[in-house]
Amino acid sequence: MRRKVWHSEVMQVTVVCEISGLRKSFRTLRRGPVVAVDGLDLVVHRGEVHGFLGPNGCGKTTTLRALLGLVRADAGIMRVFGEPLPERLPHVVNRVGAIVEAPNFFGNFTGFQTLRLLASSVGIPDARVHEVLEIVGLRDRARQNVKAYSLGMRQRLAVASALLKKPELLILDEPANGLDPAGIREMRELMQSLAANGVTVLVSSHLLGEVEQLCDTVTIVSRGRRVHTGKVADVIASQSTGDVRVLVADPEAALPVLAEAGLEAHRVNEHIVVPRMNDPAFVTRTLGEKDIWVSELVQLKPDLETVFLQLTGTAPVAGRYPQVDDSVRVPPPPLPVSAPVAETITVTPESGGPA
């Protein structure tokens, strides 16, 4: 009992955001109910930068909207800082900064007015507004109407609004959308510095190179369900085939040697690729014994983009135009197993039952 209480306390401290079995469908007149999120699970620990990845229409934004109280979930459990949502959202909302989807603002307000109105609704002083405008690089454009902002500038303003509250949890939906290369880099550095200062970041993005550099952990979703989750390195490693690429002076001489050693090697341009090779040193030794010297040996690892495309089944196929709903459908989690109801049979000597 005592151990259980301790465990629960530890969970509350380390798990900042937890979603379990989240379901949400929207009713449409033409297509009937459309399932956006179908039993999604997500866990984000304190201080992590967690990537929330998935193809278009897989339910990422709906999940974030449900978490932030903008849409009502049909089923599932959501907790932020250990508080159940949406019931306790008003109690934790001041610890959460968020931007969701497209950065829309009232065009006739200036950037400063936009932030000031939000800030004053919870008593944040104007000084903090100036501070965040400086952080996102909009200091000199603060008095300009938002309608004159570019998409990237509106995105920066959205991030500034999320930072106003000095949040402990930052939820960012496509924060790099519309940003120039310098802006993308600034955004990455900003998130890294926030994470270094203990802010937990949940970020949804399609820039998988950025996610790979930035995130500690990821959750990949497809058609409203979780496909994979874990540390970025582990997720990539889980999809690694162990292929090894070898460069030698005479590949034609090396191929029969490797075949003789029982390896299925094949030539790719000037290289030799040895698939599913768990011990690369074996390749070096085998070739070396026949005086064939290896000048380059690389263990081929997929990047996050490749892993994402594999896991979600959205890799382009020649001659085919994949549709947004063509991604992988993960089977539903097994239903809780219940013991079959025992049937009571009364055996009497007359019924002729087993002796």
Next chain:
Amino acid sequence: MLLKVELRRFFTRRFGMVMSLATVAAMAVILIIAMANSHKPSADEIAYAESEAAAARIDMAPRFDECQRMSPLPAVVDGEENWLSGQDCAQYDPDLIDAANYLYGSVSFTQDVPPLMYVFGCLIAMAGMVTAASFVGAEWPTGGMTNLLLWKPRRMEVFFSKLGASLITITAGAFGLTGVFLLLMWVITSVGGYVGDVNSTWLGEFVEQVLRMAALPVMLTVVGFSIAMLGRRTAAALGALAAYAVVFEFGLRIIGQFIPGLYFLELFTLSPYVIGWLIGRYEIVDYGSSYSNYGDYVEPTTITIDRVGGSIVLLLFTLVLVGAAAWVFKRRDVANG
């Protein structure tokens, strides 16, 4: 705190300012027309008007007394019809007979401002409706509502803060503009017309009229706000207004007047209740029933809407609409702008 922020948001928006300027422009047109059609009456004109008014007061006194005596009684007294039953006796009040009634070609404050107030009040009410609709309608497509809900997830707090801000600013603006209008009319009638007898009876009647008129901007503010909140667009309120005017105020009224037996359809329009509230009495008459099968005139079937009935219907209509808007807003998925 949120109400204060919403008030600031209201004043920061330009649309409120544009609508105020449009109302001022319309007010200026009314005043210019009044000035152009008025002259300062001569001493002879005033003397003639005052003598006519004095004679009218003497004539009207017994009618006023009779009205006060008979209006509380039922429609039939001792087998005879009491045509004064339920009448508003103010129309016979000798104190309300003013020399201004007998001045021609002069705009007078006491005689011309009360009817003008109806025009001006309706103008302000329309401006209030459009401004309130825009205040909330513009928030949806521009993402302002989503941003606000990310900060303030208690939706009812958001709803009533926005509604409160709309009501406070529009009501204050309505009274402010009315004050300016009355002041300018006073100046115009003092300089180029006739002020008239501003006695306590006239003043009491006029203040009551202004307060009744004040209910219109308040009501239409709530209506415009609620429809825009339901439709998530300013255009929703404007479209609803246009559709209502065409289908109900024109369509139903025409059907009610031309198709026998359907006179009651006018009950489904709002204007009878507004007139009932403002003037004190509105009658929906079935003129088709005013002649018997033998061609004899008979009293037509009449539905009377008085001040109480009018106010109850208007209040219920407004409350149902605002209640529906609040309920939908509380439950709505904010999925798209």
